[in-house]
Amino acid sequence: QVQLVESGGGSVQAGGSLRLSCVASGDTYSSHCMGWFRQARGKEREGVAQIGNTGYYTDYHDSVKGRFTISRDNAKNTLYLQMNSLKPEDTAMYYCAASRGRLCLRGMGTEDFGYWGQGTQVTVSS
Numbered sequence: 001q002v003q004l005v006e007s008g009g010g011s012v013q014a015g016g017s018l019r020l021s022c023v024a025s026g027d028t029y030s031s032h033c034m035g036w037f038r039q040a041r042g043k044e045r046e047g048v049a050q051i052g053n054t055g056y057y058t059d060y061h062d063s064v065k066g067r068f069t070i071s072r073d074n075a076k077n078t079l080y081l082q083m084n085s086l087k088p089e090d091t092a093m094y095y096c097a098a099s100r101g102r103l104c105l106r107g108m109g110t111e112d113f114g115y116w117g118q119g120t121q122v123t124v125s126s
Contacts, residue, residue, distance in 0.1 A: 002024050002025070002028060002032060003024065004097070005022065005118070006020060006022045006094065006095065007020070007120060009121045009122045010123070011125065012086055014086060014124055015085060015086065016086050017083060017084045018086065019081070020083065020122075021079070022034075022036075022078065022079040022096030023076075023077060024077045024096075029077045029098070030053060031102055032053060032098040032099050033050055033052055033098070033099035033104035033112075034050065034098055035049065035096075035098075036096060036097075037110065038094045039095070040092040041092075043092075046061065047061060047108025048060070048064055048081070048094070049061065049064065049070035049108075051072055051079070052103070055071065055074070067086075068084070069084075086122075087124060088126045089124075090124050091122060091123050091124050093122075095116055096116070097117070098113060098114065099112055100114035
């Protein structure tokens, strides 16, 4: 069982940066693939980035490649998402999630993740 709490969201102008954090409780955090998802108003939730349990493997949605970086600190049970060069289309509620299984699966489907945080809002103005 993993409980997740996100922080770090806020309002920023286009071109700015934010760093999201997700603190996990539970003794199995380091064995899970972790991901960041987002859901804009009126749209489906989509995978933004995921990272393997050791931090070696990462995968990104095409729209954020080169701008966002996912990382994790297993000693601190914390997941991060560094977001640079933000665009208005990045505006959404961002969620931290832990996988149902041990491995990251291709496609970053929401069905592959069984534990979710409450979300943190990111708003980017033009």
